[in-house]
Amino acid sequence: MINLFEVKETNDMVEHENLDVRTITMGISLLDCIDSNLDKLNENIYNKITTKAKNLVATGNEIEKEIGIPIVNKRISVTPIGLVGASACKSSEDFVSIAKTLDRAAKEVGVNFIGGYSCLVSKGMTPAEEMMIRSIPQALASTDRVCSSVNVGSTKTGLNMDAIKLMGEVIVETDVITKDADCLGCAKLVVFCNAPDDNPFMAGAFHGVTEADCIINVGVSGPGVVKNALSKVRGKNFEVLCETIKKTAFKVTRVGQLVAQEASKRLGVPFGIIDLSLAPTPAVGDSVAEILEEIGLERVGAPGTTAALALLNDQVKKGGVMASSYVGGLSGAFIPVSEDQGMIDAVNAGALTLEKLEAMTCVCSVGLDMIAIPGDTKATTISGIIADEAAIGMINQKTTAVRIIPVPDKKVGEMVEFGGLLGYAPVMPVNNFSCDAFVNRGGRIPAPIHSFKN
């Protein structure tokens, strides 16, 4: 039988170490909503989402109360709208009307974000998909809860450089159009390489076409729990360090497994996956950077950071895989700058640069995340950053992403506030030597060879 100390350990994790389940995300397929009449399509989408997700928020709250662990977000991901809207939408404005429908449905069922205003163009774009991508700035400006993502490359297909060029322009335009809302639009827009079909985390969540009609995916968290466990093994060798991370990750992931099983049972929707990511928040003590410092770095960005992050990421997976029956999504440590107090401090102290962050993304999920850059950064430079990050994903057969926020009128070192879970970030310097000629070539970068690994 359970003893007092085990109960206390669990409750201390919640009360003092910010243990929570970050999100229950319901993935809903919209393929059966497709219609060539735009009004009918919008009606179908609204009806399907509000029917399937009717009880999502209430069920989440009920489980939260019974097990005593906060479930921070309840969210929805849908089939990429680039596919769903292809036969009905004749213009970018038509696509924006679908974004507004998604926003309305999200508000009706009470979820805080809905992801899937997306398209998958890793090899090429259909005319509809290009229209959808061009509609992203307007869609994000005219909605509150819609998140958008675009997959521009994969290990199997190579990189779609035309789409990467276009995304540089879309990010700049989104930034200008949502300027008055602190560029919040760019915080809801992710550019992927090797995007997973079952990611529960925003802003990159969408419900892939390989998925069932409706599923429940759960994202766990718990950087604070790992950090606290590591504070008890200071000075011990790597074996002890790694074992501690693994055991802690196991316990944290088990919470997600229970929540996923319960949610699946009560909603009558199959369980998809648990995403093992360590997801930080701006709250003190809920930071991945602090774990890396606890491992032995003065500041994140110091030599040794990439190795420390690599071992952290790997041990979290080793512990988490055993704890859950199905693992998927992004499953790694997130290193968003604005959402992690330790990262913000490291940037302010001059320890952490964009280049070091790029190196760190080689060994963890997911990529350059929530990074504020000067507003006068050229679209081609942003495309160059996306291409670099996508190349890392393509060659290393992993998911990488870019969620970067150019901030108008702000200079390097100034702060920008996004609010809530999105936090705040110092504007970071970007290498401004031009890559115009590279980005403007057009076409694709071919898929990489899978032998001669060096």
Place this chain on the structure above:
Amino acid sequence: MKKTVITVVGKDTVGIIAKVCTYLADNNVNILDISQTIVQDYFNMMMIVDANNSEKKFGQLSDEMAELGEQIGVQIKMQSEDIFNIMHRI
């Protein structure tokens, strides 16, 4: 049978167990096991109970227990046993 874990944590005072047990008895909640320690004047108690025969729903019992805790000056939490089993047992 689904069991429930009740934890009571706070500064030690007269009658904590009495008040908690009275509430449980009034609501037809059966106590299966109690363990309790005092660490540096702090009262730590865990009860394993069967709340399946209570007329009140889990959410209501949980809210009322928390309220009772506030009156006594301790923190009372009520959680499904599942969360502890899944985390601490393979």
